[in-house]
Amino acid sequence: MNFQLTDEQTMLLDSLRAFLDDEIYPFEAEVDHTGEVTIERANQIKEKAIEVGFYAANMPESVGGGGLDYTTMGLFERELGKTSYALSANVARPTELLLASEGDQIDKYLAPCISGEKHESFALSEPGAGSDIMAMTTKAVADGDDYVINGSKHFISTPCLPDFAIVFAITGVDETPRGPRKRITAFLVDRGQPGFDMALGPRCVSQRAYRTYQLSFDNCRVNKEQILGEEGNGLELANKWLFMGRVWVGAQSCGKMERLLGLATEWAATRKQFGKAIGKFQGTSFKLADMATELQASDLLVMHACQKADQGIMTADDAGMAKLFASEALGRAADNTVQIYGGMGLMEELPVERLWRDARIERIWDGTSEIQRHIISRGLLRRFES
Numbered sequence: 173m174n175f176q177l178t179d180e181q182t183m184l185l186d187s188l189r190a191f192l193d194d195e196i197y198p199f200e201a202e203v204d205h206t207g208e209v210t211i212e213r214a215n216q217i218k219e220k221a222i223e224v225g226f227y228a229a230n231m232p233e234s235v236g237g238g239g240l241d242y243t244t245m246g247l248f249e250r251e252l253g254k255t256s257y258a259l260s261a262n263v264a265r266p267t268e269l270l271l272a273s274e275g276d277q278i279d280k281y282l283a284p285c286i287s288g289e290k291h292e293s294f295a296l297s298e299p300g301a302g303s304d305i306m307a308m309t310t311k312a313v314a315d316g317d318d319y320v321i322n323g324s325k326h327f328i329s330t331p332c333l334p335d336f337a338i339v340f341a342i343t344g345v346d347e348t349p350r351g352p353r354k355r356i357t358a359f360l361v362d363r364g365q366p367g368f369d370m371a372l373g374p375r376c377v378s379q380r381a382y383r384t385y386q387l388s389f390d391n392c393r394v395n396k397e398q399i400l401g402e403e404g405n406g407l408e409l410a411n412k413w414l415f416m417g418r419v420w421v422g423a424q425s426c427g428k429m430e431r432l433l434g435l436a437t438e439w440a441a442t443r444k445q446f447g448k449a450i451g452k453f454q455g456t457s458f459k460l461a462d463m464a465t466e467l468q469a470s471d472l473l474v475m476h477a478c479q480k481a482d483q484g485i486m487t488a489d490d491a492g493m494a495k496l497f498a499s500e501a502l503g504r505a506a507d508n509t510v511q512i513y514g515g516m517g518l519m520e521e522l523p524v525e526r527l528w529r530d531a532r533i534e535r536i537w538d539g540t541s542e543i544q545r546h547i548i549s550r551g552l553l554r555r556f557e558s
């Protein structure tokens with residue numbers, strides 16, 4: 173692996189840091205307190221991001237995106253991960269699922285998401301189907317040239333009210349050697365489509381101003397032209413996105429860990445008790461050493477996955493290990509930082525308690541730590557299956 177940054181990557185990170193200093197860091201505490209990112213603030217971030225070329229940085233240049241490779245995207249996500257996701261998500265990285273758009277879908281969904289005119293949401297989770305996606309009950313039944321969708325989704329998150337949702341629904345059942353298996357299809361469903369309702373979901377204490385929506389479908393009729401990809405290949409599409417999304421969670425966790433380590437080290441070096449800096453006590457200094465070591469290990473796993481993705485050989489295990497290790501290490505780092513700060517670590521005046529709360533989601537979304545362990549161990553054990 174090569175960890176020497178290219179001149180282009182160094183320049184990109186320098187200008188990204190300057191952008192975050194102006195557009196994101198000053199507003200983090202405010203949006204956390206209000207639990208809301210105003211439309212004006214979101215638009216300002218979006219417009220500036222478009223102006224400096226950070227918007228849709230992940231999408232290929234051929235469709236109007238920034239064309240960053242996965243390794244550079246890993247560095248980009250790592251830097252964004254230091255900040256409030258509710259704000260930094262407005263520097264949109266549209267889901268690569270949209271690259272499966274065909275015909276009219278390109279002008280109606282893909283292109284406007286890249287130019288910032290539209291925002292998508294990714295609607296997979298349901299109240300009864302979180303980790304166990306195959307427990308999904310949302311159905312789309314074929315009726316002539318249409319499909320009629322019934323069911324509900326929850327925890328569907330976006331930085332602002334989405335214009336459409338990529339909705340995963342059951343369109344049939346296949347017989348497989350392991351028994352019947354639901355056939356899942358992805359549909360592009362516009363906000364305002366009759367029978368499609370979108371309501372704000374409950375508040376989350378992690379990334380507080382990043383809101384989730386509950387979607388419900390009551391005989392919502394969509395034309396078969398609204399299928400994204402092929403009928404029945406929704407899960408393959410979803411996995412494609414989820415795997416890379418896990419690496420981005422790992423990269424964001426590294427960014428947040430670096431920020432926490434900086435805060436913890438400064439406090440340990442300057443806060444005095446018993447006549448000396450608390451960093452002079454091993455109980456504190458060893459925590460810093462563990463955080464620094466785990467940060468480096470996390471960075472290695474994330475960059476390893478990114479470089480393999482650039483070579484087209486990244487596996488589900490690579491992505492799962494990067495997410496699992498980095499998000500778990502971040503959890504320990506956040507907890508240790510609160511401990512090093514003592515009571516001040518829990519006070520709203522400082523960013524520590526917010527970073528501790530914000531860190532918590534990383535072990536849950538895009539597949540929990542247990543699900544990553546399940547994926548990794550399944551691969552190990554499969555070799556011995558008869």
Ligand SMILES: Cc1cc2nc3c(=O)[nH]c(=O)nc-3n(C[C@H](O)[C@H](O)[C@H](O)COP(=O)(O)OP(=O)(O)OC[C@H]3O[C@@H](n4cnc5c(N)ncnc54)[C@H](O)[C@@H]3O)c2cc1C
Nearest residue numbers: 294295296297302303327328329376536537538539540542
């Ligand atoms: C803020 C937020 C934003 C989100 N955004 C989106 C979004 O935009 N789109 C979307 O589709 N989803 C989204 N999600 C959903 C998210 O992906 C799920 O929360 C996550 O996959 C876990 O599902 P669950 O919450 O239903 O937990 P559950 O699946 O109910 O899991 C509960 C616990 O049981 C454990 N568990 C479950 N199965 C197993 C097993 N086989 N082995 C061991 N342990 C197991 C889990 O690890 C966990 O600890 C979001 C969630 C949140 C909180």
